[in-house]
Amino acid sequence: MNRLSKEEALGLYRDGTLAELCGMADAERYRHVPGRRVSYQIDRNVNYTNVCLSCCKFCNFHCRPDQPQKAYTLAFEDYLPKIAELKALGGDQLLLQGGLHPRYGIEFYEDLFRRLKKVEPSLKLNALGPPEIAHIARLSQLTYREVLVRLRDAGLDTLPGAGAEILCDRVRRFLSPAKPTAQQWLDVMREAHRLGMSTTATMVYGHIETLEERIDHLLALRELQDARPQGTPGFRAFICWPMQLTGTELARLNDEGKLPEGITLPGEPARWPSDEEFLRTVAIARLVLDNVDHIQASWLTVGLETGLRALRAGADDMGSIMIEENVVSAAGAHHSLNERILSDAIASAGFTPWLRDQQYNPR
Ligand code: SF4
Numbered sequence: 603m604n605r606l607s608k609e610e611a612l613g614l615y616r617d618g619t620l621a622e623l624c625g626m627a628d629a630e631r632y633r634h635v636p637g638r639r640v641s642y643q644i645d646r647n648v649n650y651t652n653v654c655l656s657c658c659k660f661c662n663f664h665c666r667p668d669q670p671q672k673a674y675t676l677a678f679e680d681y682l683p684k685i686a687e688l689k690a691l692g693g694d695q696l697l698l699q700g701g702l703h704p705r706y707g708i709e710f711y712e713d714l715f716r717r718l719k720k721v722e723p724s725l726k727l728n729a730l731g732p733p734e735i736a737h738i739a740r741l742s743q744l745t746y747r748e749v750l751v752r753l754r755d756a757g758l759d760t761l762p763g764a765g766a767e768i769l770c771d772r773v774r775r776f777l778s779p780a781k782p783t784a785q786q787w788l789d790v791m792r793e794a795h796r797l798g799m800s801t802t803a804t805m806v807y808g809h810i811e812t813l814e815e816r817i818d819h820l821l822a823l824r825e826l827q828d829a830r831p832q833g834t835p836g837f838r839a840f841i842c843w844p845m846q847l848t849g850t851e852l853a854r855l856n857d858e859g860k861l862p863e864g865i866t867l868p869g870e871p872a873r874w875p876s877d878e879e880f881l882r883t884v885a886i887a888r889l890v891l892d893n894v895d896h897i898q899a900s901w902l903t904v905g906l907e908t909g910l911r912a913l914r915a916g917a918d919d920m921g922s923i924m925i926e927e928n929v930v931s932a933a934g935a936h937h938s939l940n941e942r943i944l945s946d947a948i949a950s951a952g953f954t955p956w957l958r959d960q961q962y963n964p965r
């Protein structure tokens with residue numbers, strides 16, 4: 603298939619039937635991942651702090667630094683039972699996510715990563731994301747590269763694509779003005795790729811963005827992936843999910859008719875991103891991102907049934923069983939699974955489940 607232009611991608615998304623779009627994406631999936639194998643992973647999400655300066659309008663998880671009664675940071679001892687449980691369930695990775703803490707510079711993370719690796723040397727750390735890297739760089743007066751090198755040396759294995767939402771400054775200025783700009787997010791990832799670090803890319807859609815901005819997001823990822831040094835993985839996978847709006851400031855502003863002019867949400871809550879929109883978005887991502895091998899079906903937000911349908915819309919990975927998740931569940935997504943249920947579900951959908959590591963190799 604020829605590489606899609608912006609106009610072609612927009613036209614396909616708008617005018618193609620769901621069956622056409624999924625059929626094309628399904629064919630493209632087998633070019634990247636031959637056979638009927640569908641991977642999954644066992645990892646544990648640990649939210650090391652909820653203190654965050656950013657106050658994104660879609661986030662129910664964070665707490666401002668001036669709310670000491672709500673604020674927490676895990677003590678090192680808190681990690682130990684979590685790691686033990688992860689290992690008992692056959693997992694090998696911690697997904698460490700937190701917020702933009704006003705006091706945690708590079709030393710905080712170096713110390714945490716080193717201690718975690720000392721306690722459990724086989725543990726893989728998939729930690730932080732471009733917003734935290736940019737924030738640490740600012741606090742510690744380092745370049746993005748210096749932050750990444752020091753964190754890698756302390757034990758960071760892979761960098762999640764967190765905090766991308768929609769890579770468009772019109773959207774970011776309203777939703778999360780204290781977060782890095784779209785260009786800064788891309789610049790951090792570019793440095794990670796230059797260091798040979800494996801990363802992922804994400805997109806959170808279904809809020810104030812336009813369809814064109816969604817396609818531009820995918821094109822920016824594709825361009826950055828093209829620029830990765832030869833022989834390095836760059837973005838190993840792309841993951842998208844609909845924004846969870848329940849109880850958020852964004853939903854409240856919408857309900858009270860207080861969204862500024864030019865900012866609109868897609869109608870009433872009952873019409874917020876549908877399953878069809880998820881499948882179309884997964885499919886168009888597979889078609890546009892012709893240089894990213896793995897597309898994940900993020901069942902955590904859309905539920906298992908829709909996640910499995912995405913396996914026929916271009917996805918080849920079911921993500922993780924997610925032993926602990928606090929961020930999207932704080933805004934309305936309450937799904938959880940154990941390994942047997944996930945692997946049986948993949949098999950019953952007609953695919954061969956296989957457990958992978960964080961580099962998408964069989965375990
Ligand atoms: S989404 Fe992340 S950066 Fe934004 S307020 Fe929540 S924790 Fe902070």
